[in-house]
Amino acid sequence: MGKRIRDSVSGFYSSAAAKPVKSLCCAANYSKEDVSHIPKDVLDISYGCGSPVALAEVKEGETLVDLGSGGGIDCFIAAKLVGRNGKVYGVDMTDEMLLKAKKASSKVALNLGYDIVQFKKGYLEEVPVEDEKADIITSNCVINLSPDKETVLKEIYRVLKHGGRFCISDIISETEVPEYMRADKKLWGECLSGAMKEDEFIKAARGAGFYGLQVLSKSIYRELEGIRFYSVTLRGYKFKKGKECVYAGHFAVYSGPFKAVCDDDGHEYPAGRPVEVCTDTVEKLKTAPYAGHFTIWDTEEGSVEEPAVCLPGKCC
Numbered sequence: 001m002g003k004r005i006r007d008s009v010s011g012f013y014s015s016a017a018a019k020p021v022k023s024l025c026c027a028a029n030y031s032k033e034d035v036s037h038i039p040k041d042v043l044d045i046s047y048g049c050g051s052p053v054a055l056a057e058v059k060e061g062e063t064l065v066d067l068g069s070g071g072g073i074d075c076f077i078a079a080k081l082v083g084r085n086g087k088v089y090g091v092d093m094t095d096e097m098l099l100k101a102k103k104a105s106s107k108v109a110l111n112l113g114y115d116i117v118q119f120k121k122g123y124l125e126e127v128p129v130e131d132e133k134a135d136i137i138t139s140n141c142v143i144n145l146s147p148d149k150e151t152v153l154k155e156i157y158r159v160l161k162h163g164g165r166f167c168i169s170d171i172i173s174e175t176e177v178p179e180y181m182r183a184d185k186k187l188w189g190e191c192l193s194g195a196m197k198e199d200e201f202i203k204a205a206r207g208a209g210f211y212g213l214q215v216l217s218k219s220i221y222r223e224l225e226g227i228r229f230y231s232v233t234l235r236g237y238k239f240k241k242g243k244e245c246v247y248a249g250h251f252a253v254y255s256g257p258f259k260a261v262c263d264d265d266g267h268e269y270p271a272g273r274p275v276e277v278c279t280d281t282v283e284k285l286k287t288a289p290y291a292g293h294f295t296i297w298d299t300e301e302g303s304v305e306e307p308a309v310c311l312p313g314k315c316c
């Protein structure tokens with residue numbers, strides 16, 4: 001079943017690589033500046049549904065892997081942002097797409113003055129990139145096409161570095177897609193039949209081990225037979241926990257503006273109140289997406305001089 005769907009999707013995109021399909025291109029809102037170095041051939045077969053690279057806060061020198069890279073648009077945008085010391089890999093299963101992307105790659109390298117993009121043939125379910133290689137994984141309107149999304153999310157986790165993030169734009173459906181639509185090959189190719197519901201997507205990402213999940217953008221994509229389909233961009237982080245929880249006198253104080261927040265591990269942080277946390281949580285709260293929302297007190301190192309709030313068990 002999985003192979004049958006992948007073959008059919010690959011056939012669909014093999015034709016869409018050879019002859020641009022206008023109805024597959026949706027407003028991904030690329031800025032002129034982002035795409036000024038990219039050949040028109042690539043822009044004509046841009047079949048994304050969002051701008052994951054623009055929302056990923058890409059930094060110079062980072063390594064980015066784009067899954068289902070198609071003609072390469074997001075890889076080329078990323079190449080400009082990571083600069084000559086960065087690295088970008090595009091992964092796609094369809095030969096015709098890879099051919100177009102590789103052909104455009106030399107023109108992009110000429111325009112940028114450096115060559116850091118590499119395209120690889122492979123599946124999302126078996127990404128041809130080694131463990132913990134990427135700072136960022138992006139994907140633009142592709143995961144809905146996979147028959148095995150759970151494995152794709154596990155692969156994303158495997159390829160990301162500790163502290164790395166994914167930024168994925170994809171189609172989600174408002175309600176369960178009915179069986180007769182799922183059986184429609186054209187609708188699979190058009191990114192509708194394989195769409196998950198938003199809560200399923202988030203649950204699957206959490207199940208694969210990601211935390212700090214956030215929907216960064218959401219807009220209507222299409223409505224078909226009374227079902228609304230949306231384009232969303234979801235971001236999540238990989239954080240590898242230590243083998244055991246070690247408490248070493250650290251307290252986290254949430255600074256607001258909400259009255260209280262709860263993290264992915266179930267810790268509750270009432271605003272302004274110190275909560276004892278383990279060393280893993282200290283590291284996590286000091287980095288994105290939590291950094292800036294907490295003050296960490298290290299009572300063992302004596303960094304707490306005048307606590308603004310009473311420590312548990314301490315009278316003030």
Ligand SMILES: C[S@@+](CC[C@H](N)C(=O)[O-])C[C@H]1O[C@@H](n2cnc3c(N)ncnc32)[C@H](O)[C@@H]1O
Pocket residue numbers: 006009010013045046047048049067068069070071072073074091092093094097122123124125139140141142145146147191
């Ligand atoms: C909708 S197009 C998007 C292409 C590109 N991300 C863009 O924004 O233009 C989907 C792409 O994903 C690739 N693809 C779909 N399913 C895949 C899978 N399971 N493994 C690898 N590539 C896949 C297709 O070959 C196609 O190039």
